[in-house]
Structures are given as structure tokens and as C-alpha cells.
Amino acid sequence: MTLTLKQASRRLEQLCQAEHLNVFEHHNGVGRVVIPVLTEHVHTALDDGPAEQYEFFRARATHAHALNADFHICHNQVSVTVCHVTQTVKFGPGGQLIMGRRGIGLGPSLMATVIKWLHSKKIPTYSIEPGDLSRVDATTEGERLQRNRFYTAFGFSLWTTFTSERGLDVVDGHFGAVNVGCLTVPDRYQNRLRTWQAFENALGDERLEGVKNLAELKDIDRWISGKAWLSRLLLNFLKWPLPFRTRHKHPLKPWEVTPENTMTENLSVKQ
Known part of the structure; x- marks a missing residue:
């Protein structure tokens, strides 16, 4: 048949x-x-x-x-x-x-x-x-x-x-x-379609960039917290777009980069 x-x-x-x-x-x-x-x-x-x-x-x-x-x-x-x-x-x-x-x-x-x-x-x-x-x-x-x-x-x-x-x-x-x-x-x-491998690699790069950005924000939070009201007033004057957070006071997650390491990496790149 x-x-x-x-x-x-x-x-x-x-x-x-x-x-x-x-x-x-x-x-x-x-x-x-x-x-x-x-x-x-x-x-x-x-x-x-x-x-x-x-x-x-x-x-x-x-x-x-x-x-x-x-x-x-x-x-x-x-x-x-x-x-x-x-x-x-x-x-x-x-x-x-x-x-x-x-x-x-x-x-x-x-x-x-x-x-x-x-x-x-x-x-x-x-x-x-x-x-x-x-x-x-x-x-x-x-x-x-x-x-x-x-x-x-x-x-x-x-x-x-x-x-x-x-x-x-x-x-x-x-x-x-x-x-x-x-x-x-x-x-x-x-x-319009991406292979899973390409997507996974791009996702990893995005996450790494996000982790570094979060570490830098914690550095800024620590500085603001140390300077108290004067630093906040200065940031308001400079129209800082992000509200003050206490991110740096929370324990680091296992996947987070420490702020010190991040700042050191940034300084090394600039040099």
C-alpha cells in the first residue's frame, strides 16, 4: 500500500x-x-x-x-x-x-x-x-x-x-x-532563533556584568552610609538617579563579587 x-x-x-x-x-x-x-x-x-x-x-x-x-x-x-x-x-x-x-x-x-x-x-x-x-x-x-x-x-x-x-x-x-x-x-x-549555546554564553556575560554593577553599587552605598546626611545631600544636588539602599549591609551571596575585588579590577583596567 x-x-x-x-x-x-x-x-x-x-x-x-x-x-x-x-x-x-x-x-x-x-x-x-x-x-x-x-x-x-x-x-x-x-x-x-x-x-x-x-x-x-x-x-x-x-x-x-x-x-x-x-x-x-x-x-x-x-x-x-x-x-x-x-x-x-x-x-x-x-x-x-x-x-x-x-x-x-x-x-x-x-x-x-x-x-x-x-x-x-x-x-x-x-x-x-x-x-x-x-x-x-x-x-x-x-x-x-x-x-x-x-x-x-x-x-x-x-x-x-x-x-x-x-x-x-x-x-x-x-x-x-x-x-x-x-x-x-x-x-x-x-x-530570529539562537542556538542554546550562544544564548547561554550571552546570559553568562550579562550575569557577570550585573554582578559587577551590583558590587559597585554596594561600594557607593557604603560610602553614603559612612558620610551620612552630607553625602546624601550631595548626591541629591547632583541628581543621583538611584535612591539610597543598604545593600552593603546584607551578607554576600555565594555568586557575588566582593566590592573590593571589583574596584581593584576597574582600577587595573583604567591603568
């Missing part, structure tokens, strides 16, 4: 192996939100088919409302199934791409990751099976335009089966492209 790409996809996603851990970051107006993104891949045969007939690749992000898990069964992910015998490709899951958090650029980042992987396979002539547009993302005109612009930005075409609607006007229809070579990744989505 010949499997459809949709059937193959359901079986391959059970066989895929975790490949890389990445990080997606965005600002919510208050602070930085970090969302882990996992890429998974498998290249194998199914049943009695030729060796390595199918490939499956998926990029999926953690979902805050997944049931007893970090990842949702179908949301917050973009996948692609490739058949090297029929030279066809199908996007998933199930053709419908649904993001649990919209408007933050997560969906485009996942799609960009999948398309860049497809380009790395050097299969520009492989045809693309149509996928279904999600009605969930088109309950209002604004949401419909946002959904349709998402697909067209990557080179997909949009159409309906029984009406003449095309492109941005499509409400309930399909997305697809002639072949993989028609798909592109806009510059604004090229580097």
Missing part, C-alpha cells in the same frame, strides 16, 4: 530524534521572554519502501497550555515531510499551522527554520502538496490578513477550491507552491 505524505508524516513524527535546542526571544513590554525551540529529524524507510525514502523535519516551541507536557501535540510547531521517490513535500502538522501565541514572530521563525532546512537539502524541483489554511487564524479581517501575509511572505500561493478568491483575499482555502525553489525566507526572519 502506498502511503500518502500525511500518513507518512504521522508515523515519522513518532520516529524523529531531537537534533538541536534553540531559543526564541521577544519583549512583552515589561521584560524579555525566552521560549525554547527544538528541532527534530529522521531519514528512513517505511514498510517495504526504498531505503531512506522519507525525511521528516520539525521545529517546535514549548507551549504554556500543553497538557502535562512542555510541547503541545500539534500547536506551536511547523513540520515538513519529504518523499524522495515521488519528489514531493508536504508541510504540517496536518497542513494547518496554529500558534498558541500570535503576533510575536514565533510562527515566522519556525517556518523560516523549516524552509532553510529544505533549501539545505538541495531539492528545489520537488513539488509541494497543498496544505489547508486554518480558520482559527481568520476570525476577523485583521487576523485573516495577518495569516495570509505570513504565507505569502515565504513565497506560498493562496487559493480557494470553489471560488475565485486568491492571495490576501482568501478566507477558507489552501496554501502551496509549485516547488521548493519558489519558497524564500525574508531577511527579517533569517536569524
Whole structure:
């Protein structure tokens, strides 16, 4: 029995192996939100088919409302199934791409990751099976335009089966492209994900800088405390932006740099 790409996809996603851990970051107006993104891949045969007939690749992000898990069964992910015998490709899951958090650029980042992987396979002539547009993302005109612009930005075409609607006007229809070579990744989505290693290194540098800054503030607090009201009056006159704290009177945490060491390091750098 010949499997459809949709059937193959359901079986391959059970066989895929975790490949890389990445990080997606965005600002919510208050602070930085970090969302882990996992890429998974498998290249194998199914049943009695030729060796390595199918490939499956998926990029999926953690979902805050997944049931007893970090990842949702179908949301917050973009996948692609490739058949090297029929030279066809199908996007998933199930053709419908649904993001649990919209408007933050997560969906485009996942799609960009999948398309860049497809380009790395050097299969520009492989045809693309149509996928279904999600009605969930088109309950209002604004949401419909946002959904349709998402697909067209990557080179997909949009159409309906029984009406003449095309492109941005499509409400309930399909997305697809002639072949993989028609798909592109806009510059604004090229580097939205960072590897976990790069993120961890940057986070360590930020923490070290924060620890040094805290040590310097404790030095200032100690000086203010020793000078009492006169020093506070002087700082108020100079419009010192931070209120006086007694940080230096609290025991140092194990990870804190001592103020003396910090000041010595700063003097050494200046010299």
C-alpha cells in the first residue's frame, strides 16, 4: 500500500530524534521572554519502501497550555515531510499551522527554520502538496490578513477550491507552491532563533556584568552610609538617579563579587 505524505508524516513524527535546542526571544513590554525551540529529524524507510525514502523535519516551541507536557501535540510547531521517490513535500502538522501565541514572530521563525532546512537539502524541483489554511487564524479581517501575509511572505500561493478568491483575499482555502525553489525566507526572519549555546554564553556575560554593577553599587552605598546626611545631600544636588539602599549591609551571596575585588579590577583596567 502506498502511503500518502500525511500518513507518512504521522508515523515519522513518532520516529524523529531531537537534533538541536534553540531559543526564541521577544519583549512583552515589561521584560524579555525566552521560549525554547527544538528541532527534530529522521531519514528512513517505511514498510517495504526504498531505503531512506522519507525525511521528516520539525521545529517546535514549548507551549504554556500543553497538557502535562512542555510541547503541545500539534500547536506551536511547523513540520515538513519529504518523499524522495515521488519528489514531493508536504508541510504540517496536518497542513494547518496554529500558534498558541500570535503576533510575536514565533510562527515566522519556525517556518523560516523549516524552509532553510529544505533549501539545505538541495531539492528545489520537488513539488509541494497543498496544505489547508486554518480558520482559527481568520476570525476577523485583521487576523485573516495577518495569516495570509505570513504565507505569502515565504513565497506560498493562496487559493480557494470553489471560488475565485486568491492571495490576501482568501478566507477558507489552501496554501502551496509549485516547488521548493519558489519558497524564500525574508531577511527579517533569517536569524530570529539562537542556538542554546550562544544564548547561554550571552546570559553568562550579562550575569557577570550585573554582578559587577551590583558590587559597585554596594561600594557607593557604603560610602553614603559612612558620610551620612552630607553625602546624601550631595548626591541629591547632583541628581543621583538611584535612591539610597543598604545593600552593603546584607551578607554576600555565594555568586557575588566582593566590592573590593571589583574596584581593584576597574582600577587595573583604567591603568
